[in-house]
Amino acid sequence: MKSISDILLQRKTIRKYSDRPLDGNLLHDILEKGCRASTTGNMQVYSVIITRDADMKRNLLPLHFNQPMVTEAPVLLTFCADFNRFSKWCRLNNAGPGYDNFLSFFTAATDALLVAQTVCIAAEAEGLGICYLGTATYMADKIIEVLELPRGVVPVTAVTLGWPDEDPEQPDRLPLDAVIHSEVYRDYTEGDIKAFYHEKEERKDSRAFIEENNKTTLAQVFTDVRYKKDDNVYFSKVLLRVLQEQGFMNQ
C-alpha cells in the first residue's frame, strides 16, 4: 500500500480505463469517506449522482463535449450544490429557509467540491484513476435535464472513475513559489512571470502543442484554442441563467 504522501505527490489524471468493473461496495466506501469532508455548519448541502447505466452515459456524452472517458469509465459521478434537501427539511420543521441566493449557492458549491476532491483522493488511494470534467458547469442546463435535478440543485463538477488502462507521464506544475504568497499578495513583475513559466514553455510537450495548433506561443493555445473568450462569455451566461432558474439569484 502506498503512503498518503506518495498518493498525493505521484498522482496523475487517468483518461483511459480498463473493462474491469467498479465494485459497488468499493464505490460505497469511497463515497462514505468523501462525506467525512468538512461541510458548512454540518449542513451537507450537496448531492452526488452516480451514473453507471450505458444509456445515461450516452445521453451525457455530448454534454461533456464527447470526451470518450464519459462512456468508457465504469462510473461517472456528478457533484451538485444542493439546498433542495436541506430547505425541505427546514419547511417540515416550521423553519423558513433563506437559501435562494448567490451566497448559498457558493456555500453549497464549496461543500460539493470538497466532497469531490476527497472522493478522488480516496479513489486514488485504492488504485483507481479519476478525471475531472469541467464541462459540468458549461452544460449545466442540459445536465440538469438529463439527471432530473430539481430547483435548488446545480451540477458543479463531474468525475470519471475506473481502473487505469494507461500510465501517462505526470504533468508539470509551476514552481510552488509561483502560487504562494507570504502575508500579502506580491503582484508579479514581467520578470517573475517569465521566470515562473520558463520551464513550462521550454517543455517538449508544450512546443509540440504550439506546433500542432499552429500558434507562436503556448499562451495562444489557451486563449485562441482551449479556453476562448467567446466560449467563456457564452458559458458564463448559461451558468448565470441556470443559477437564476434553479433559484439561487433571489437576493
Add this chain to the structure above:
Amino acid sequence: MKSISDILLQRKTIRKYSDRPLDGNLLHDILEKGCRASTTGNMQVYSVIITRDADMKRNLLPLHFNQPMVTEAPVLLTFCADFNRFSKWCRLNNAGPGYDNFLSFFTAATDALLVAQTVCIAAEAEGLGICYLGTATYMADKIIEVLELPRGVVPVTAVTLGWPDEDPEQPDRLPLDAVIHSEVYRDYTEGDIKAFYHEKEERKDSRAFIEENNKTTLAQVFTDVRYKKDDNVYFSKVLLRVLQEQGFMNQ
C-alpha cells in the same frame, strides 16, 4: 502512521491548537502536495496566501467574525481564485486573455477549492488539525484589502492549521443514502426527509442546541440563528459586487 482510510474516515475539525509552531518545511511539503491536485487545463488559476504574522492575524480576525482560531492557530491559509497571474502571462506572450467573466471565476474557484481540500488532507495525514472558515467569502471585500489582492483575485475559502489541542467527538453525518442518487435525482418525500434527518434530530447535542437557542426545532437554529436569510442576502450582494470589482462579471 495511520492508513489513508483511517485519516479520511476518522477526521474531525480542530478549533483549538497548541503553542507548538508549524515548521516551514512541513508547510512547504503540504502545499507542494496540494498543488498536485487536478487543475483545469493545467492552468493552476489559484493562489494561496500564508498568514503567520500576529498583526496580520489581528487584522483578519474581525473579518472572520472573531473566531479565536484565526489568531490562535500558527498558520492561516487563504485560498484564492486567481486569473491575474495567468492573464499576465498571456499578455506577455502575445495572447489575449478572455477570463474576465463568471465562468472563469467559477473555474478558478474550483481549482482553489481542490487545492484547499488536498492541503487539508495532506495536513491531517501529518497529524495537524484544520478548520475551514466560510467567512472568507462573506467578507471578501475586506479580506481583499488586508491581503492586497489585485483585480483577477478573489478569496474563496480560508483554513486554520496547527497542532491539535483538543480531541472533540466526531460530528454526525446523514446516512450516505441521503446524499447519493442512482442515475437520476430522486426527489425527497416527506417520509424520506424524516427518515434521513431522524438520527440527527434525536442526538443529545442537537437537543442541547435547540434549548440553548430557545427554539422548538433544530432546523430553526439554522434558519433563525446560524444561517439567516437576511445575512445570506446581504453577503450575496457583497460577493457579487466583489466579483464585479475584481473583474469577473464582464460577460
